[in-house]
Amino acid sequence: MHLLLVDGSGYIFRAFHALPPLSRKSDGLPVGCVQGFCNMLFKLTQDMDGDEAPTHMAVIFDAKGKTFRDDIYPDYKAQRPPAPEELVPQFPLTRSATRAFSIPSIEMEGWEADDIMATYAVMARQAGMKVTIASSDKDLMQLVEPDGSIRLLDTIPRPGQPPLRWIGPDEVMTKFGVSPDKVIDVQALCGDSVDNVPGVPGIGVKTAAELINAYGDLETLLSRAEEIKQPARRQKLIDNAELARISKRLVTLEQKVPVEIGLDGLVRQPMRPSALFPFLKAMEFATITKRLATLLEANPDDFEADPELKAGGSTDVGAPQKSTSLSVAKAKLAANATPGTGPARHAAEEHARVKAIPVDYDAYEIVTTPERLAAWVDKIVDTGRVSIDTETTGLDPQMADLVGICLSTAIGEGCYIPVGHALPGDLLGGGGLVEGQLPIRDVLAALKPVLEDASILKIGQNVKYDMEVLERYGIALAPIDDTMLISYALDGPRYNGMDVLADHWLEHKCISFSELAGTGKNQKTFDQLDIAAAARYAAEDADVTLRLWHVLKPRLSAENATTLYETLERPLAPVLARMEARGIMVDRQILARLSGDFAQRAAAFEAEAHELAGQSFNLGSPKQLGEILFDKMGLEGGTKTKTGAWSTGADVLEDLALKGIPLARTIVDWRQLTKLKGTYTDALPTYINPRTGRVHTSYSQASVLTGRLSSNDPNLQNIPVRTEDGRKIRSAFVAPPGKVLISADYSQIELRVLAHIADIQALKDAFEEGLDIHAMTASEMFNVPVEGMPSDVRRRAKAINFGIIYGISAFGLANQLGIERSVAGEYIKTYFERFPGIKDYMDAQRIRVKAEGHVTTLFGRKIQFPNANSGNPSERAFVERASINAPIQGSAADIIRRAMIRMEGELQRAGVDADMLLQVHDELIFEVPEGAEEAAIPVIKRVMEGAAEPAVRLSVPIQVDAHAAKNWDEAH
DNA sequence: GCAAGGACGTA
DNA sequence: GTACGTCCTTGCA
Numbered sequence: 001m002h003l004l005l006v007d008g009s010g011y012i013f014r015a016f017h018a019l020p021p022l023s024r025k026s027d028g029l030p031v032g033c034v035q036g037f038c039n040m041l042f043k044l045t046q047d048m049d050g051d052e053a054p055t056h057m058a059v060i061f062d063a064k065g066k067t068f069r070d071d072i073y074p075d076y077k078a079q080r081p082p083a084p085e086e087l088v089p090q091f092p093l094t095r096s097a098t099r100a101f102s103i104p105s106i107e108m109e110g111w112e113a114d115d116i117m118a119t120y121a122v123m124a125r126q127a128g129m130k131v132t133i134a135s136s137d138k139d140l141m142q143l144v145e146p147d148g149s150i151r152l153l154d155t156i157p158r159p160g161q162p163p164l165r166w167i168g169p170d171e172v173m174t175k176f177g178v179s180p181d182k183v184i185d186v187q188a189l190c191g192d193s194v195d196n197v198p199g200v201p202g203i204g205v206k207t208a209a210e211l212i213n214a215y216g217d218l219e220t221l222l223s224r225a226e227e228i229k230q231p232a233r234r235q236k237l238i239d240n241a242e243l244a245r246i247s248k249r250l251v252t253l254e255q256k257v258p259v260e261i262g263l264d265g266l267v268r269q270p271m272r273p274s275a276l277f278p279f280l281k282a283m284e285f286a287t288i289t290k291r292l293a294t295l296l297e298a299n300p301d302d303f304e305a306d307p308e309l310k311a312g313g314s315t316d317v318g319a320p321q322k323s324t325s326l327s328v329a330k331a332k333l334a335a336n337a338t339p340g341t342g343p344a345r346h347a348a349e350e351h352a353r354v355k356a357i358p359v360d361y362d363a364y365e366i367v368t369t370p371e372r373l374a375a376w377v378d379k380i381v382d383t384g385r386v387s388i389d390t391e392t393t394g395l396d397p398q399m400a401d402l403v404g405i406c407l408s409t410a411i412g413e414g415c416y417i418p419v420g421h422a423l424p425g426d427l428l429g430g431g432g433l434v435e436g437q438l439p440i441r442d443v444l445a446a447l448k449p450v451l452e453d454a455s456i457l458k459i460g461q462n463v464k465y466d467m468e469v470l471e472r473y474g475i476a477l478a479p480i481d482d483t484m485l486i487s488y489a490l491d492g493p494r495y496n497g498m499d500v501l502a503d504h505w506l507e508h509k510c511i512s513f514s515e516l517a518g519t520g521k522n523q524k525t526f527d528q529l530d531i532a533a534a535a536r537y538a539a540e541d542a543d544v545t546l547r548l549w550h551v552l553k554p555r556l557s558a559e560n561a562t563t564l565y566e567t568l569e570r571p572l573a574p575v576l577a578r579m580e581a582r583g584i585m586v587d588r589q590i591l592a593r594l595s596g597d598f599a600q601r602a603a604a605f606e607a608e609a610h611e612l613a614g615q616s617f618n619l620g621s622p623k624q625l626g627e628i629l630f631d632k633m634g635l636e637g638g639t640k641t642k643t644g645a646w647s648t649g650a651d652v653l654e655d656l657a658l659k660g661i662p663l664a665r666t667i668v669d670w671r672q673l674t675k676l677k678g679t680y681t682d683a684l685p686t687y688i689n690p691r692t693g694r695v696h697t698s699y700s701q702a703s704v705l706t707g708r709l710s711s712n713d714p715n716l717q718n719i720p721v722r723t724e725d726g727r728k729i730r731s732a733f734v735a736p737p738g739k740v741l742i743s744a745d746y747s748q749i750e751l752r753v754l755a756h757i758a759d760i761q762a763l764k765d766a767f768e769e770g771l772d773i774h775a776m777t778a779s780e781m782f783n784v785p786v787e788g789m790p791s792d793v794r795r796r797a798k799a800i801n802f803g804i805i806y807g808i809s810a811f812g813l814a815n816q817l818g819i820e821r822s823v824a825g826e827y828i829k830t831y832f833e834r835f836p837g838i839k840d841y842m843d844a845q846r847i848r849v850k851a852e853g854h855v856t857t858l859f860g861r862k863i864q865f866p867n868a869n870s871g872n873p874s875e876r877a878f879v880e881r882a883s884i885n886a887p888i889q890g891s892a893a894d895i896i897r898r899a900m901i902r903m904e905g906e907l908q909r910a911g912v913d914a915d916m917l918l919q920v921h922d923e924l925i926f927e928v929p930e931g932a933e934e935a936a937i938p939v940i941k942r943v944m945e946g947a948a949e950p951a952v953r954l955s956v957p958i959q960v961d962a963h964a965a966k967n968w969d970e971a972h
Numbered sequence: 973g974c975a976a977g978g979a980c981g982t983a
Numbered sequence: 984g985t986a987c988g989t990c991c992t993t994g995c996a
Binding site: 675680726922 | 974976977979980981983
Binding site: 621 | 984
């Protein structure tokens, strides 16, 4: 008989660095260790067949919480850093994997896995069984028996070594220099820095082994310490005898853990396809699924992926918004977020702990020597985690130069490494660097290994910025966590910005940049600041970022936002960083010509307007215009804005124009031209980066309520398209010679999402059949055949469809269509009758937002409405409309995010050379070599159309149209 | 020099 | 009727 014990927790921690990182394809969930673990279980059961085959088996895990060792020595394992972020979701998954393989998964509160394994090993040996412990943990070496009855088996994959390696008495001798029964005596002397076992200071493994071999055991050694010849060693042993005894108790494994399951309960069970395949499918492990299918002679297709574990499964991602799920959602809310239950309590405790630690500016360090820099690098390696912020000469990550880097590895600490502070320059330029700074090359060379180390987490606030800056200095920052994105995943864009986050969560007011550098045109750039003052500001940033991370990160699991963050937020940041870095080419000449054209035509309109008004006035002033139209000319039907000024919006002027006021038309035309000139033809060329010759927008990933991106500096998401003049501007966005642009856009994505979420059969059928959706709507509403339908009928239906998405009101629809409110009300009534389901959906959102303060997208993104129960009726009505729109707009936004996250990898896998440049809500713009568009378009369409899956299986087809051309206007 | 309001470009 | 960002004027400091 043979008992096989697997050290589950040990495997996860040790395999993490040995295995290549692996993400679940459909949503990016890290699963590398889970896969390694499954492979290991498979291998163990395969390789140990015949006489070696285990008859009994269990996987043992560490339970959460304290053990008796914490009572003996409070600092035990105290300095061990929290598990790397990528590991956290894998802990529960390895337990699920164990169960999937039909193996007992054992963990006991108050005991470490090692103690449980020791207990079972001894029990089994006494019962005459052979024991194998699958672990390479040196603490378990004390259990090895010289007769081979208890052995260890190292299963951590290592390149160039066999997958399974035995550890017997010889290997223990190599490691500790003693036989297994003396291992604990050696450990008692040499201690263990990882677990914080003190040992005797100054005594290492070699000396310890020498002493134990000479004196036999620890107690004999301590009682005869006086005899030791070396005076320093003798004194150390005498002084620290008690520390050695405590250390021995810490490292000695308990062999009498009161296990609930006896050896009989560990008898090996055959693997069951019904347990195995739902798990493997949910993890999307194709290879091992295939191998086990062959082994078990089963067909995996007979089984569905475990709904609790699969991407977008119900454990974390919010339940789809069917009205019946309201009570379920409430129950989940209560179960997960009540203070006092595990994760929520932990988050609250962390918050209280971190908030209580005051910020101490004097604790910050300015790093100016190679030694101190090396010390900080060591610190980062030790903790496996660092918060980082880069200070630069400006706000544009594609232009700004690096001035300094700040780091923090522990709350209350921080350092600033100045590298680019400049002496005051003259008109001709800079006056060189301030003395005392380390050379930037040396600093970057020293930091590069840790900043790129896959096992060291880099924490930042708006990390995308730092990634772009550092990329230009040859550093690929990864892996990352972003406090801004964590906050966004939890609370939406409410507390954007580090100062606001610090104020809200830490009740700490950060030094503001303006109090350091001034404001306005005399504002200093960071390189002109005094290093000492800059250091306080900069190191505070790193310190505060780390504090925020400690406060916010635990809330992700407590509030079920981990999947959202890890699949829809964090992986998008590096994608956006690359898009921003690529930029897009803009033809300066086209814009210059247009600008001249627009200027001339605008001037003509201006003269005409002055003529018609009978006086000169500023056409750009709505105030002056209103006074001329409604006071001086005395026109009827003017309305006032909420501030009491005359309303002169385009719709008002359009009305006046129809009533025969030519001035109104002239103003409308003038405004259009000056808008295009001011915002686009004149402004865009100023954004061309001299280094790259291209325009680099900046995407904000965390500022839109619904989960959309926004674009600024410049905004490339509102480049004109609707008018002929506008499209001329769009045609100035071009591909460089030898390349073409591809524009791929989702067709009617929001209406399709609506059809799915609200479960509207008629809409779903129409999309299934590929009908013109607005014409179909018109035909249903107004009983007009689609064939030969008047364009106005279709236009009305289109307005209604959009109205539904926007949370329709009779008032708004009437306004839009220029019809009576009562007529608009009738339209809406008819719509609800023809498309049953819409009204239910809308009511469900209204109820939900009032009851819970938020609504959710298909992918679990919460959209908060803090004033859903406002006393102000118009505010309430506004929230109702927004809460109807938000799941639709937000689900569509989540879908294109998923497409973007997958896109680069899929293009690469397909061997297609294509660069993703821009996103405009439902459209992606790529740049590809001429001739590659034929290959690129099918890949792009496939990724975009399949982006929701497998997290969500939409009940409507998703359609993407893609075209290639030399400029954006023609590609669109 | 700055903030607010109005207007208008996009999905 | 939803969601944004930018430009310009205005009014106040």
